[in-house]
Amino acid sequence: MRRRHLSCLILILSAACTRAPRLANDVEVVPAPKLTLDPNDAAWRNAPEHVAKLLLQDLVEPRLMKPSTAEVRVQAISNGTEVAFRLSWLDPTVNDQTGPGRMVDSCAIQLPQVTGKDSPAPQMGEAGRVVEITMWRADWQAYVNGRGDTIRDVYPNAAIDHYPFDAQSLEKGSAAQAEMAKRYAPAAAVENRRVGPRKTPVEDLVANGPGSLSPNPTGSSDGRGSRSKDGWAVVIQRRLPERLSPKVRSQVAFAVWEGSQHEAGARKMRTGWIPLSLKESK
Amino acid sequence: MARVFNWQIGREMSYWYPESRPQKQFAAVFDTNKCIACQTCTLACKTTWTSGKGQEYMLWNNVESKPYGSYPQAWDLKLLDMLNAGEWDGNVYGGQTIFESAPAGERVMGWRPEDQDYSYPNVGEDDCAGQVNHGALMSLPHMQWFFYLARICNHCSNPACLAACPRGSIYKRQEDGIVLVDQSKCRGYQECVRACPYKKVFFNPMTGTSEKCIACYPKIEQGLQPQCFVNCIGKIRMAGFINRPEKAQGDNPVDYLVHIKKIALPLFPQYGLEPNVYYIPPVHVPSSFNRQLFGPGADAAVAAYKNAPKDPDLAALLCLFGCTESIMTHWRRQGDWVSGSDDKGKELVKVPVKEPVIIRPAFDPKQQIVRINCP
Numbered sequence: 001m002r003r004r005h006l007s008c009l010i011l012i013l014s015a016a017c018t019r020a021p022r023l024a025n026d027v028e029v030v031p032a033p034k035l036t037l038d039p040n041d042a043a044w045r046n047a048p049e050h051v052a053k054l055l056l057q058d059l060v061e062p063r064l065m066k067p068s069t070a071e072v073r074v075q076a077i078s079n080g081t082e083v084a085f086r087l088s089w090l091d092p093t094v095n096d097q098t099g100p101g102r103m104v105d106s107c108a109i110q111l112p113q114v115t116g117k118d119s120p121a122p123q124m125g126e127a128g129r130v131v132e133i134t135m136w137r138a139d140w141q142a143y144v145n146g147r148g149d150t151i152r153d154v155y156p157n158a159a160i161d162h163y164p165f166d167a168q169s170l171e172k173g174s175a176a177q178a179e180m181a182k183r184y185a186p187a188a189a190v191e192n193r194r195v196g197p198r199k200t201p202v203e204d205l206v207a208n209g210p211g212s213l214s215p216n217p218t219g220s221s222d223g224r225g226s227r228s229k230d231g232w233a234v235v236i237q238r239r240l241p242e243r244l245s246p247k248v249r250s251q252v253a254f255a256v257w258e259g260s261q262h263e264a265g266a267r268k269m270r271t272g273w274i275p276l277s278l279k280e281s282k
Numbered sequence: 283m284a285r286v287f288n289w290q291i292g293r294e295m296s297y298w299y300p301e302s303r304p305q306k307q308f309a310a311v312f313d314t315n316k317c318i319a320c321q322t323c324t325l326a327c328k329t330t331w332t333s334g335k336g337q338e339y340m341l342w343n344n345v346e347s348k349p350y351g352s353y354p355q356a357w358d359l360k361l362l363d364m365l366n367a368g369e370w371d372g373n374v375y376g377g378q379t380i381f382e383s384a385p386a387g388e389r390v391m392g393w394r395p396e397d398q399d400y401s402y403p404n405v406g407e408d409d410c411a412g413q414v415n416h417g418a419l420m421s422l423p424h425m426q427w428f429f430y431l432a433r434i435c436n437h438c439s440n441p442a443c444l445a446a447c448p449r450g451s452i453y454k455r456q457e458d459g460i461v462l463v464d465q466s467k468c469r470g471y472q473e474c475v476r477a478c479p480y481k482k483v484f485f486n487p488m489t490g491t492s493e494k495c496i497a498c499y500p501k502i503e504q505g506l507q508p509q510c511f512v513n514c515i516g517k518i519r520m521a522g523f524i525n526r527p528e529k530a531q532g533d534n535p536v537d538y539l540v541h542i543k544k545i546a547l548p549l550f551p552q553y554g555l556e557p558n559v560y561y562i563p564p565v566h567v568p569s570s571f572n573r574q575l576f577g578p579g580a581d582a583a584v585a586a587y588k589n590a591p592k593d594p595d596l597a598a599l600l601c602l603f604g605c606t607e608s609i610m611t612h613w614r615r616q617g618d619w620v621s622g623s624d625d626k627g628k629e630l631v632k633v634p635v636k637e638p639v640i641i642r643p644a645f646d647p648k649q650q651i652v653r654i655n656c657p
Binding site: 058060061062064097098100101102103150154155158160164183185186187188189192193196211212262264266267 | 332334338339387388389395396397400450467470484485489490493
């Protein structure tokens with residue numbers, strides 16, 4: 001009899017723990033004493049969730065003509081200086097490796113650089129009216145999680161005879177060796193290496209219209225993504241937009257790229273602007 | 283889309299950007315009849331530019347056996363199947379280019395190779411067009427055919443890669459028309475790989491950006507021909523600059539071969555890119571195949587090429603292929619000699635049109651020995 005009571009108590013407690021968060025019409029940023037990059041952290045249990053329907057990017061070429069990811073579920077918490085967004089979406093396939101014809105699963109958040117009622121065009125901003133974007137990619141997450149930096153980490157059966165920078169005359173780990181390697185990696189030579197070992201799986205960007213995406217040198221975002229049993233859950237943490245307060249709202253937009261559908265760049269599912277509000281501490 | 287005039291298809295066509303011609307246009311002539319597929323060009327390029335991590339599979343230059351060779355796999359057949367092609371009316375193309383065939387939402391009609399399409403760099407090597415029946419190889423002319431098609435980026439006048447890049451990361455240099463990927467701007471969307479009908483843009487999985495043939499522009503800037511040209515054993519290649527047909531100069535070697543003699547033709551002109559590598563078509567290949575690859579001028583080009591022994595100027599100019607590392611912007615024949623010079627008129631090379639022939643007797647009476655192995 002006592003054992004049955006214990007079982008009932010465990011069931012009640014677990015039901016309370018897995019209770020779905022409150023659904024919100026907009027993206028509500030709720031105060032939290034401590035932010036977390038862990039998408040599975042308990043801090044997310046009480047954050048209201050907004051279900052954002054995703055639209056085809058069909059305004060500028062190349063467009064996405066066939067819908068893929070239907071919606072992204074969004075939660076947001078803030079400690080007063082930073083804001084963390086948790087995005088989750090269904091995706092049965094893991095695409096975390098680039099290559100010829102291979103695209104990666106990704107997501108991004110976008111905010112107007114200037115908080116106010118009159119936001120720029122939701123499609124990457126517009127001339128003179130900048131948007132700030134933070135992007136997460138599954139391959140970057142894999143590198144953060146420890147993926148190696150050789151061609152065999154991408155193609156395990158690759159056979160390589162020789163690289164010039166492995167010549168015996170070059171001391172291993174020397175500056176001369178690094179310089180030689182750069183000669184055959186032009187993107188790395190101009191500090192635009194898009195894949196490879198990195199400290200964070202996210203990138204800060206700014207844009208003032210389609211095709212204008214460029215690095216945001218003032219950004220300091222971080223993030224972490226993990227697989228759930230049927231999709232991705234990703235936390236992106238960034239600076240709280242200036243002027244965003246319980247009295248001044250802003251806007252936020254989201255995008256999701258489905259690697260298995262060869263989505264990259266402009267070929268994406270995205271939202272329009274969604275109202276973003278900062279809730280007061282209770 | 284804007285309207286541009288494409289002289290290779292004899293009409294205006296749609297293109298993503300308005301017409302903008304460079305001050306000079308890099309161009310090349312490849313004589314397919316002289317290529318032996320030794321791949322020295324391929325290795326010259328490979329060792330110079332693509333020996334890094336992620337570049338293992340890249341062949342900015344390759345030589346494939348036609349009809350069955352292709353790299354990446356079926357690069358030509360896949361697009362030919364997709365293209366809303368049409369007939370030529372004389373020199374005017376009546377079908378649609380890849381820009382005019384672009385489906386809704388696309389800038390260019392293209393297809394995206396998968397990584398396995400790059401698994402067989404020399405598939406179809408030396409495979410001829412059909413079955414060689416017993417003993418047939420012993421007779422001439424051979425009943426079956428194949429030929430070698432050497433390929434680099436065509437540095438097109440209407441580049442599909444450039445049109446397709448949503449970020450404007452690909453540009454065509456004003457000074458020489460060479461098409462380059464800005465490695466500081468590319469974000470690896472692979473739209474260029476998808477769009478290039480010749481599949482001469484490659485995605486680097488270790489840097490995450492796309493890379494392509496750069497026509498050895500550091501050499502071009504010094505008046506020198508690219509690595510794949512100067513290392514060519516068969517001397518099949520000549521690099522230079524091409525003018526528009528209405529401004530063709532007879533003393534410009536590329537203009538002479540392309541515009542005046544019309545023996546060098548673009549590869550798949552029907553795609554609409556106005557490619558700037560021009561091929562002297564193979565003389566032993568069915569004309570229908572040549573016409574599909576090189577356009578309606580293929581038969582006349584073959585005839586003119588075959589007539590070269592009776593055409594002193596053409597025969598002379600063909601002798602200048604592979605004779606100097608420098609780019610010859612001018613040429614002239616003087617009797618049995620032909621010379622190439624640069625923009626300033628400085629002579630770069632001078633060669634005899636007919637090599638002197640010296641017949642050495644089999645028996646050397648002075649030394650009382652037989653000089654050759656097989657008397």
